[in-house]
Amino acid sequence: MSTVRMRHLAEVNPLTPAFDRLANEDELTFLPMEAVWPGEKLDISRCRTKASVATGYTRFQDGDILVPKITPTFEAGRAVLIRGLHRGVGTGSTELHVLRPGPRIDPKFLLYAVNTHSFLKNGEAEMYGVAGQQRVPDAFLRDLPVQLPSLAEQRRIADFLDTTTAHFESLISKRNSQIEGLAERELALIVDMLSGSQKSGKGKPTGWSWLPEVPAEWSVGPVYAYFSTELGKMLNADRASGPNQRPYLRNANVHWYTIGTDDLATMDFSADEVSRYSVRRGDLMVCEGGAGIAEAAVWDGRLQECYFQKSLHRVRRAGPVPVEWLMYWLRLAKACGVFEAEGNIATIPHLTGEQLRQCRIPIPIDGDSLVKRTGEHIARLTAVRTKLTRAQILLAERRQALITAAVTGQIDVSTASGRGIGE
Incomplete structure (x- = not known):
């Protein structure tokens, strides 16, 4: 070879x-x-x-x-x-x-x-x-x-992998269906909460096709009236050389309902930037752009000191509505295509600070209790989905191991069944 x-x-x-x-x-x-x-x-x-x-x-x-x-x-x-x-x-x-x-x-x-x-x-x-x-x-x-290898051997390897990876793909497809079913259930729970489906009586139209009605006693208002928002610090060439190095979050750390801190970078934050760009327990972090646009999670305060970069919005409660309410609204809005790029589809979309502040959301009377009840249900769904996702990762790793072994000649495809690697 x-x-x-x-x-x-x-x-x-x-x-x-x-x-x-x-x-x-x-x-x-x-x-x-x-x-x-x-x-x-x-x-x-x-x-x-x-x-x-x-x-x-x-x-x-x-x-x-x-x-x-x-x-x-x-x-x-x-x-x-x-x-x-x-x-x-x-x-x-x-x-x-x-x-x-x-x-x-x-x-x-x-x-x-x-x-x-x-x-x-x-x-x-x-x-x-x-x-x-x-x-x-x-x-x-x-x-x-x-x-x-020779062309004939290349084709034997490809045919072998077509057959043996089909088993993985079938299992992965079934698991994906289960995960999609859980995601649909999650969105249904969010719709029930945001539309006040437990309330009786005449509803109030919102003008949104994806959430057409809320209870008559609720209002609909802009984010800026109920939350304070801030965009993080812009990266610059000197960020790694300043004397006040502190860990910061970026959009790669934030996913729906979770914030990862295993790979935090550091940047210089001066004394007058500490208050503006620090995060504290209960802050909602929202992705500003990229594939994860609008994805959001609540910071749990796991680090004594942490900051955030310009690819994230920090949202703090400033009234009767909990930040989790906005997080669930963003979850539903993104699933319904509200934040998809318009015009040039190749363009990476962005949710600017002004766009976020101007978003109009339903304002409940009892937001804390609604969020608590819905959050408990979603936490159980998320736990099951996490287990299924981990199983998917293992299947993908085994599939990739099989492909690597066959392509690099570690197994003889003329005699191997491939079953030992995948099972």
């Missing part, structure tokens, strides 16, 4: 002449990042005219392999071999690398090669850019060493 650099096996981010041959009014497949998933989850149903995607998008064609370049999508192993494009051509997010296999490498074998443990880990190590928006460079793909 020889080792060959990727640039000798496939074109990396090549030109796509088939796109140029289309007329401006011709439609072709459009693939935003959220539609890029392996297997049956890949969504190639969207189309755009050539004129509407002529600039600012990545171009590809049938038979290409798409590799997400931005964190955390890259690490999730969401590379796909693309087929069935409308007119055989597509455009999509600029956060995609394109690999066009040459005659020396089987396309499916190449797809499995970019799903090995070593590929994903080495790519993660080569990322560049600011935290939360790091990307894998072209050079990493071009210089990637690929262990290359």
Whole structure:
């Protein structure tokens, strides 16, 4: 088995002449990042005219392999071999690398090669850019060493993996269905709470199709009237060199209902910035942009001293409404598409400080008791979902171990069943 650099096996981010041959009014497949998933989850149903995607998008064609370049999508192993494009051509997010296999490498074998443990880990190590928006460079793909068996052996390996990974994918699909069912139940609980479904009597219209009515005795008002909000400190080149280094939260630390602190960075906060940018127990942290836009969680005060960066909003209670009420409203609003980017879908959306303050939310009379009751139910659902998610991670790790072993020649696919690795 020889080792060959990727640039000798496939074109990396090549030109796509088939796109140029289309007329401006011709439609072709459009693939935003959220539609890029392996297997049956890949969504190639969207189309755009050539004129509407002529600039600012990545171009590809049938038979290409798409590799997400931005964190955390890259690490999730969401590379796909693309087929069935409308007119055989597509455009999509600029956060995609394109690999066009040459005659020396089987396309499916190449797809499995970019799903090995070593590929994903080495790519993660080569990322560049600011935290939360790091990307894998072209050079990493071009210089990637690929262990290359004969074409016949490549096809045997790919066929073996097609068969043996199907077992994993079936289990993963079933677990995903269970997790989705829990998520639907969670949203139903939030809808019940925010709409005051336990209340009787005539409701008050909100004007929102996704939450059309609240109890008549409730009001609807802007966030700024019930909470104080603050955007975190902007990162700068001197952040790591100042004398007052303190840990801070960024959007990568905040997910729905949870805040991770295992990988906190530090930054210089001067004495006059301590009050403005510190977080305290009970503060709601809200993601300002990126894939996690609007995701929110309450800080539990686990650290004696902690601060926050500009990618986060800090929300504090300033009236009768608990911050958890806003957190659940954001959860439902995002699930209903309220914060999706408009216009250029390739643009990463943002929830600015002014947009957050101007959001209108239902204002209950008994918010604390409603939040407490709903939170207890959601905590139980979250515990079950966490266990299922951990099981999914183990399945994905075993699937990746099987792929790595087969692609790198650690197992002989002509005799191996693959069952021992996956079970």
